[in-house]
Amino acid sequence: MEKIHDLIIIGAGPAGLAASIYASRYGIEHKVVGSILGGQITETHDIDNYPGMENMTGFDFSQKWGAHAKKYGVEIVSTTIDSIMKKKEVFILALANQETLHARTILLATGTKRRKLAIAGEKHLLGMGVSYCATCDGFFYKNKIVGVIGGGDSAASAALYLSNLCEKVYLIYRGAELKAEPYWTKKISHSENVEIIFNTNVVEILGRDKLERVELDKEYKNNCQLEMDGLFIEAGSVPNIEYARGIKLETDKKGYIKINPDCTTSLTGAWAAGDVTDGSDGFQQVITAAAEGAIAVRSIFRWLKE
Ligand SMILES: Cc1cc2nc3c(=O)[nH]c(=O)nc-3n(C[C@H](O)[C@H](O)[C@H](O)COP(=O)(O)OP(=O)(O)OC[C@H]3O[C@@H](n4cnc5c(N)ncnc54)[C@H](O)[C@@H]3O)c2cc1C
Known part of the structure; x- marks a missing residue:
């Protein structure tokens, strides 16, 4: 007979790990299944806005x-969940490592993944100049010319990080002004080798076996093409919930899981927390993800007791 866990936390980022800490302290028998320990924050070079943890690398923080x-x-299983089903009152989770887990309750804390631009050359040149992670791949472009696409916090932070490594950084944004925190925009305005190109889209990424240049939808300095060695795409994110299609959770228009103030979802027995939800007014940060993880576990504790 298969063991039925009281709780399976899906995701090992800030929401999932905070939830696990609270679950342990509430005495809830549980497991965490998450592909990347620490989640997205491992991708940032520097986190300095989490109270009490100053100036840490994303990796150390995680x-x-x-x-x-x-x-x-707690046991943290480093793999992904491929699918979930609910039979009677039990969730059945199929893991990529061929294991199957059964649980009375689940907490979905799987965050988001980077949005693709879906333009010509993006797929073909991935890993050959195109990247979605400046912290992971920036080093390969030391003293070279790179571009960053986007205008939010991630794009601004990536551009700054790259400005310390690269000869030149083009920050290409479709909007008229950056939407990143003033903390980042101020730093960028003081950076000598970051050039911002506003109101512009990259429409094609060109190169045979490696990135050579990008095609813009309008002229910049009398040219529609920009030469560069690397291109970092920071064009927002989409929620990671494909694996949960089988349990049909209610989502908002953008696909984020709808949650109530106690992090319950539209399905009994399933809670959600962190960036994958429509909670915290859409403010996707470590502090909000962790808070939702804690709130969810308190609610799960009460539900299991009943
Ligand atoms: C470059 C960058 C810089 C950032 N800087 C800051 C900052 O300075 N301060 C700040 O507060 N926030 C920052 N953020 C945002 C912050 O990282 C997120 O808000 C936070 O990590 C969200 O936590 P989460 O647990 O909801 O999701 P995530 O961190 O995305 O974690 C999701 C977890 O789920 C796992 N997972 C996904 N799919 C599956 C699956 N099918 N099966 C099993 N596991 C799965 C992942 O591997 C991961 O373990 C930054 C983000 C980025 C990308």
């Missing part, structure tokens, strides 16, 4: 969170 959760003895 490791600390992972170690804190593990301190309570």
Whole structure:
């Protein structure tokens, strides 16, 4: 007979790890299944807005969170969930490592993934000049010319990080002004090698075996093409919920899981927390994700007790 866990937390980012810490302290028997320990924050070079944790690399920050959760003895399974079904009152989770888990309750904390531009050359040149992670791949473009697409916090932070490594950084944004936090925009305005190109889209990425240049939808300095060695795409994100299609959770127009103030979803037994939800007024940060993880677990505790 298969063991039925009280709770399976799906995702090992800030929401999932905070939830695990609270679940351990509430004495809820649980497991965490998450492909990347620490989640998206591992991708940032520097996090400095989480109270009490100053000037840390994203990697160190994530490791600390992972170690804190593990301190309570939880098992964190490093793999992805491929699908979920609900039969009677039990969730059945199929893992990519061929394991199957059964649970009375689940917490979906799977965050988001980078939005693709879906333009010519993007797929073909991925890993050959095109990247979605400046912190991971920026080093390969030391002293070279790179572009960053986007205008939010991630794009601004990537452009700044690259400005310390690269000869030149073009920050290409379709809007008329950056929507990143003033903290980032101020830093960018002081950076000598970041050039911002507003009101412009990249429409094609060109190069045979490696990125050579990009095609813009309008002229910049009398040219519709810009030469560069690397292009970092920071064009927003989409929620990671494909694996949960089988349980038909209610989502908003953009596909984020709708949650109530206690992080319950439209399906009994399923909670959701962090960037994958429509919660916290859409403010996607470590602090909001962790808070939702904690709120969800308190609600799960009460539900399991009943
Ligand atoms: C470059 C960058 C810089 C950032 N800088 C800051 C900052 O300075 N301050 C700040 O507060 N926030 C920052 N953020 C935002 C912050 O990282 C997110 O808001 C936060 O990580 C969201 O946490 P989460 O747990 O909801 O999701 P995530 O961190 O996305 O974690 C999701 C987890 O789910 C796992 N997962 C996904 N799909 C599956 C599946 N099918 N099966 C199993 N596991 C799965 C992932 O591997 C991961 O473990 C930054 C984000 C980026 C990308």
